[in-house]
Amino acid sequence: MAPEEQLFMKGALETRAPLPPDLQRETIDLNIGPQHPSTHGVLRVIVTLEGETIVDAQPVIGYLHRNHEKIYESMQYPMIIPMTDRLDYLSPLTNELCYVLAVEGALGIEVPERAQYLRVIFAELQRVLSHQLYFGTFGADIGATTAFVYAFRDREYALDLLDRATGARLLYNYFRIGGVRNDVPDGWLDDLAAYLDYLENRGWPQYMDLLMKNEIFRARMEGVGILPPDVAIAYGASGPVLRASGVRWDLRKHDPYCIYDRFEFDIPVGEKGDGRDRCLVRMYEIRESIRIIRQALAQIPDGPVMGKVPRGILKLPKGDYYQHVDAPRGEVACHIVSDGGPHPYRFKWRSPAFVHLQLLPYLVKGLKLADLIVVLATLDPVFGEVDR
């Protein structure tokens, strides 16, 4: 039997074997996944249970591994942009943003003003979309299926907007090294403003009334999966997971990229770092994103959307380049090592969900089995970027 199988069968075999007389309590290993409706992808968790209490939970990943980093080593720099969409497929634009910023930083390319504003608008709209999807699927995970319908109702408008501007609903391939691919169609910015009004006045309050203020939801989520701030930082948690623990840290403010230093916005933080705080932080981030987009819409100038990019095959100067951005799930970073050639010599993605998934054993220890799915959902993993 292969070691993997042995591990898989361990629980079953142990329960059949006669127990030593001095053994008072027994644990069993339960295998969840790799295909399970609430794991948001292909994740396997090996849970060690004592009765219904979790003693240990080990995530097993890699089921979606495509070795993006190896594939990039044979691609030219502009060819990589559509590949980055396939990492975190629920927020492709922030991946693209991270990558194009890294290449632009290496080559010293200036991005025109209008493109800068469009990038911020799209990145924040992406954050709204991603958190909406989170709200919907999270509701489905804890058994509140109505939330899913509400979230997808509102998401559909925004997907139509993105479709009109970029031509795609899921994998946009919109940002370019030096700007964005095309300007938005006539009237698009007005439609976006109308959508934001709708979302702020009707959609968002409904989310809050339906789930966040719901008595049953609060009873279910409060005090589940508490993450203290020092542990969160030590494990490298970032984004909403870190902010829910009360750490006011946002790369948009503390290491500004693009033109985020021109906008006013707050960083919502949680108090206790439990599951409810992680949901609430994401909900309030939707509102802050709406605020940023409104300011960008008020300031956006006319002009070109592509800057001057060197002609011919792009070659990055020898050296290594690192760029991080604040994606909806946390800190996305890419590390490019270049040897001066037309391909990256080494490319490394830092994906937030990969890091957050390490927290799962810490968070669920001592909880009941039913809490595992809930705690996993509050981390909001996307397996495209966990497995890369």
Next chain:
Amino acid sequence: MTAQLEDLRRVVLEQFPQVEVDPDVKWGIGFRVPRESLLEVARALRDMPGVTCDYLSNITGVDLRDRLQVVYHLIGVSSGAKVVLKVDLPPDDPEVDSVTPVWPGADWHEREAWDLLGIRFRNHPNLKRILLWEGYEGHPLRKDFVDRRPQRERKVRQR
């Protein structure tokens, strides 16, 4: 370079004469660290007053053909300091101390570096393959990696 990073550079170089500044690094400040003193330097950086690099952003393994390199990107959440550590390893003995005692979040990053590049981390709690499966041969991000799978037939439409 800000005064804070200047201070950091001075303190690190005083405390660890074997550490050199890496001038290629543009992201914050970079140090080249001999592999024997990595753990000490990491601990000192994490506990350094004023710039506490308490947040490990990323670990990258790089195969530079003549040597392997591990790159650590660190951030101080409260101070905003950005520090890069680079450790060179000989290709015939690519082993370095694990930094999991300093930053527990390094666990999976190090497993990934072992999985894809074959870099061993001493005293790592669970150094197993993470993205590929146990029993996979070779480390795909090594430059001398050969894909042993049979070539797939190319289907070309004839017009």
